[in-house]
Amino acid sequence: MSTKNLYSAMVKYYTKNGASTLDSCGVSSAGKGVILTISGQADSPELINLWYLRAPGESATGYIYLKDIVDIRTCALNDGAVQNAVRLTGKRGELHILLVKTPVLARDLAEKLNAIGKEYLEANRELAEKLQLPEPEDVRMEVPTVEPALSAADRKKKALHGLGIVMQGIGYLMLIGLIGTLLNSGSHTDWTGVEFGILALAGLIIGGTVLTKKN
DSSP: OOOOEEEEEEEEEEEETTOOOBTTTTBOTTOTTEEEEEEEETTEEEEEEEEEEEETTEEEEEEEEGGGEEEEEEEEETTTTEEEEEEEEETTEEEEEEESSOHHHHHHHHHHHHHHTHHHHHHTHHHHHHTTOOOOOOOOOOOOOOOOOOOHHHHHHHHHHHHHHHHHHHHHHHHHHHHHHHHHOOTTOOOTTHHHHHHHHHHHHHHHHHHHHHO
């Protein structure tokens, strides 16, 4: 038998609106906030397998048949405070599965369950209409913004701009050093080649200014 999972998720579970106890796994409607691991096996997709801790050190397993579910959708809970819930509506009441991570995982799980249980949900469509289920609630998706990668031309401009700033900085430092030397120089200071130094610092400052303004 295949043990490959079609889906798997860590969730919190609680019932609402008078839903009856899930006899198949012993979790009661009074046990709100129970941590579950749910999964579906490739060789038995009609079952939602459940694993949870009944008590410290005591685990339990159970299952839910997709044929007993009339509706699967994402929803918000607590007046929108919780956005990452998947609501399973069964023939005997509602079972809310609250994902502990993100709304994106809730949406993905709901889509997988809907795809796998499509034939059962269609068979139960008449019953779902009689239950007058509320309209699906918007589930906010927090999508991180990613800055677009810089093109080669943009990277070149950025590099040249940085080079211009460095050139200006070196040129101004040389100018400050030259001025300081002039102010503190004695009569025996050798100024041979100072013209080349002045040309160099002037070239650095002018060249750096051109690069920063151009880019």
